[in-house]
Amino acid sequence: MSYLKDADPELFDILYREIDRESSTLELIASENFVSYPVLEMAGGVMTNKYAEGYPGRRYYGGCEHVDEAEDLARDRAKKLFNADYANVQPHSGSQANMAALFTFVKPGDTIMGLDLAHGGHLTHGSPVNFSGKLFNIVSYKVDRESGRVNFNDVLALAKAHKPKLIICGGSAYPRFIEFEEFKNVADEVGAFLMADIAHPAGLVATGLHPSPMPYCDVVTTTTHKTLRGPRGGMILMGQDNQNPFGIIAPKSGRVKNMSELIDSMVMPGIQGGPLMHIIAAKAVAFGEALKPEFKKYSKQIVLNAKRLSDELLKKDYTLVSGGTDTHVILIDLTHKGITGKAAEKALENAGITVNKNMIPFDERSPFVTSGIRIGTPAITTRGMKEDEMILICNMIDQIIKNIDNDNLINSVMNSVKELCEAFPLYSDLRN
Numbered sequence: 173m174s175y176l177k178d179a180d181p182e183l184f185d186i187l188y189r190e191i192d193r194e195s196s197t198l199e200l201i202a203s204e205n206f207v208s209y210p211v212l213e214m215a216g217g218v219m220t221n222k223y224a225e226g227y228p229g230r231r232y233y234g235g236c237e238h239v240d241e242a243e244d245l246a247r248d249r250a251k252k253l254f255n256a257d258y259a260n261v262q263p264h265s266g267s268q269a270n271m272a273a274l275f276t277f278v279k280p281g282d283t284i285m286g287l288d289l290a291h292g293g294h295l296t297h298g299s300p301v302n303f304s305g306k307l308f309n310i311v312s313y314k315v316d317r318e319s320g321r322v323n324f325n326d327v328l329a330l331a332k333a334h335k336p337k338l339i340i341c342g343g344s345a346y347p348r349f350i351e352f353e354e355f356k357n358v359a360d361e362v363g364a365f366l367m368a369d370i371a372h373p374a375g376l377v378a379t380g381l382h383p384s385p386m387p388y389c390d391v392v393t394t395t396t397h398k399t400l401r402g403p404r405g406g407m408i409l410m411g412q413d414n415q416n417p418f419g420i421i422a423p424k425s426g427r428v429k430n431m432s433e434l435i436d437s438m439v440m441p442g443i444q445g446g447p448l449m450h451i452i453a454a455k456a457v458a459f460g461e462a463l464k465p466e467f468k469k470y471s472k473q474i475v476l477n478a479k480r481l482s483d484e485l486l487k488k489d490y491t492l493v494s495g496g497t498d499t500h501v502i503l504i505d506l507t508h509k510g511i512t513g514k515a516a517e518k519a520l521e522n523a524g525i526t527v528n529k530n531m532i533p534f535d536e537r538s539p540f541v542t543s544g545i546r547i548g549t550p551a552i553t554t555r556g557m558k559e560d561e562m563i564l565i566c567n568m569i570d571q572i573i574k575n576i577d578n579d580n581l582i583n584s585v586m587n588s589v590k591e592l593c594e595a596f597p598l599y600s601d602l603r604n
């Protein structure tokens with residue numbers, strides 16, 4: 173039964189075309205995934221109606237008893253998943269989580285260090301077009317040209333020269349483990365705070381397949397919808413909640429506030445108003461799923477799939493930034509294939525394979541063209557695909573990249589993509 177179909181056939185058709193697209197194409201965008209029906213049900217539920225500014229037990233609105241229960245569960249499950257002392261599940265997105273974390277630890281004008289966007293960082297790690305680049309004095313570190321990995325001699329030299337107040341580690345297109353311990357050594361050397369953005373590998377961190385930032389970082393941010401396979405949103409965590417070092421006291425008691433209190437009030441009212449309670453409740457559902465043993469099995473398969481795909485690409489003479497992957501992300505440097513990231517993205521899309529063009533380190537092309545594509549395995553792994561399917565997918569990608577103007581071949585690959593998708597169905601219940 174569909175209420176939407178009768179009320180708004182135009183949008184019903186749009187929704188069903190999207191369900192069709194998601195189920196009949198190969199989703200290789202590293203930051204995307206497919207949520208479960210229970211997560212979808214909660215995200216589409218009546219908690220979207222509720223205003224709940226504040227936090228459980230201290231809201232500015234009445235009628236919050238049930239959303240309080242949901243947010244408490246989301247926080248408790250997040251803390252358990254990440255072995256964290258503190259969780260704030262209200263950020264609407266990863267960018268807002270990063271904004272709240274930055275505004276809590278540093279002030280406009282302060283110097284911060286982050287991985288250059290073109291080297292795998294993120295907009296909110298200091299890009300000049302983002303609030304982070306406009307409000308802070310940014311010193312970007314880059315990856316090493318040869319290894320494609322962060323070079324800690326360079327990071328330390330930059331940190332000593334610029335004395336950042338805070339260093340951000342992590343990014344959106346870094347295929348290797350984030351080196352939390354090495355970053356901590358640099359941060360300690362110059363007296364900087366260390367913030368980790370684990371938006372990409374969060375699900376792998378939660379299942380022990382990627383090192384944990386908790387013992388090393390002052391604050392950790394993430395999204396909830398990538399490898400963690402929850403609804404679209406953000407979250408802030410701390411391994412340990414300590415008294416704030418800025419001397420900020422609670423006015424009534426004169427007590428020194430904890431960092432958790434500063435972060436909570438930076439998220440709301442500092443940056444956001446009413447939380448998205450349907451999404452917070454859906455985060456709780458997703459965290460419940462991630463605590464189950466099946467999720468660890470799923471996460472292991474994400475990594476096995478990425479490794480197999482990267483091995484197959486290497487066999488076909490593709491250049492991979494950093495030479496491979498430790499995670500779910502593969503960054504292909506197309507320079508010597510004589511094709512831009514933009515052209516590859518378009519040709520693959522025409523065949524039903526969705527990827528995104530991506531800058532490679534030291535890219536001479538603009539972000540609108542790029543010399544690379546980024547691919548990832550979380551979404552196809554959710555469909556149940558394994559190593560054998562990675563071999564097929566690698567062959568399809570290779571055929572398209574070698575023949576981007578050959579419509580017959582693109583059509584034939586598109587048919588193979590459809591067959592593969594039919595063998596690993598997605599959202600069948602939504603299509604009936």
Ligand code: DSN
Pocket residue numbers: 203266294344
């Ligand atoms: N846009 C996200 C990604 O694709 O990695 C990061 O915010």
